[in-house]
Amino acid sequence: MSNSIKFADTQQSLLPIIAERWSPRAFAQESVTLKDLHTILEAGRWAASAMNEQPWRYIVARREDTSSFQTILACLNPSNAVWAQHASVLMISIVKKMFTKHEEPNTVALHDLGLASGSMSLQAMSMGIYTHWMGGFSHEKARELCGIPDGYAPVACIAMGYIGDPAILSESQQKSEMAPRNRKPLSETVFTTSWGDSYSLV
Ligand SMILES: Cc1cc2nc3c(=O)[nH]c(=O)nc-3n(C[C@H](O)[C@H](O)[C@H](O)COP(=O)(O)O)c2cc1C
Incomplete structure (x- = not known):
């Protein structure tokens, strides 16, 4: 039940998995198989990272891993737990803060974790998993x-x-589930070497 109003509203010819990805709250009963979960985690494994440190770690639980799933669920804020309880998989992303080689702070570790997590999201989307x-x-x-x-x-x-079916959500969550996605224009986020001066793309 993908929702076309959620597709990126853009004139640019993006990869379909980028245009179609969005963050739903209504999840279906259907399980993500162990094989598909493996593929998604493998996508994260191949992300780039500074000094190939791979500072990402993930705690993972499928709904079938009942006690671990409940453990992660118990960490969520109630406003998230209320809908995330219906997900097939819950995970926690974790960052290693220091470089292993020289025990210096890894100032780009969060960047690398985000890159790995982003790869996982896109791999999942290519498989119809949100x-x-x-x-x-x-x-x-x-x-x-x-x-x-x-x-x-x-x-x-x-x-x-x-x-899943948005009907399982509260009224206010249903509203945001059905609302179009929005983004800042590139003119607000992409600059020339003069800070705040939009880079012209035409
Ligand atoms: C690091 C991160 C933290 C987020 N935290 C929450 C959260 O706690 N609860 C929630 O409902 N959505 C959360 N979101 C989802 C964002 O609200 C969502 O990605 C954003 O509104 C853009 O919508 P889209 O992903 O559907 O394009 C988070 C997203 C990211 C990347």
């Missing part, structure tokens, strides 16, 4: 319940699964 990232969770609970050690920091949670 992802919804969440910053709204308790880092303390995640650290405690999942035994995340010092030197690593939880960053985001992810709900993953096939798209």
